[in-house]
Amino acid sequence: MKVLLGIGGADDSLDALHETVERAVETGDEVTVAVVENPDSDRAPEDLVDVARETLTDAGLEADVRRLSGDPGSSIVELAESEEFDQIVLGGGQRSPMGKIRLGNIAEFVLLNARVSVKLVR
């Protein structure tokens, strides 16, 4: 399966990176990581590109990491459609102080606009 993982640097996106890589090692999924700019995250996109490359390489996978510019949600959806990915994977939301799950703005946009299946990692 051709999987597009979108990460913007929030903690849940890094969890999704690790889960997706682990799963790809088992299943042979072809993983592409799209790094986007998440205004809610303090991590710089350049650093995320390095983290993603390293994680993929360490797992023995090809390090296909792209830095997307423009609106994060729509650039992920566009790439998924133009290169015919089977699935988009995103972080499954962060927890509020009292433990409620809150989806990020990027995940909300992608869920509503993508034409391929979207997986949220918890």
Added chain:
Amino acid sequence: MSDERAYPSEVATEFPRPPREFEDAEGRPIEVRAWEGEHGPGDDAFESVVEMYVEFDPADRAQGVPPVGEDRIREWLANLFEQDGYDVLAWQGDEVAGHATLVPDDDSTYELAIFVHQEYQGAGIGTKLIEALLGHGQEHGAEYVWLTVERWNRPAVALYEKVGFETAAAESFEMEMAIRLN
């Protein structure tokens, strides 16, 4: 997300402080009390709260809370009480009918949540419980309170509006509401 939240410019009215005693719409005697001091496993009140959440109807969960299963419930409550916020309980005898909590977000800001057991819903307990929680927080100097609620949860939104919450952000799947206590 949180930086987009708009709080009402006006301070809310003074809320009644706990304890409060009343008869609910079904004629059951209910007492709403602040829950002070340590809350930990083994403690009678803590165990009664765990019992309420273990029996809580999963259909009434919101955004993943309360979790399902006693172990997860205990873990969630331990994490909640570690944060040193404010808690108010509605009791019928030695049974917990509802729990409302303010969890600190930063020095002056708290996240609110309220849970009323399904057997006690629709009897006016939620209103008294949330008022007592806001009164309790107000008494201790809490300034800003926010919450999130799923848009389709009309009864909850109506309750929050009734006590003075205003919509703070509405562009996400769930909406944020806020109130200023002090």
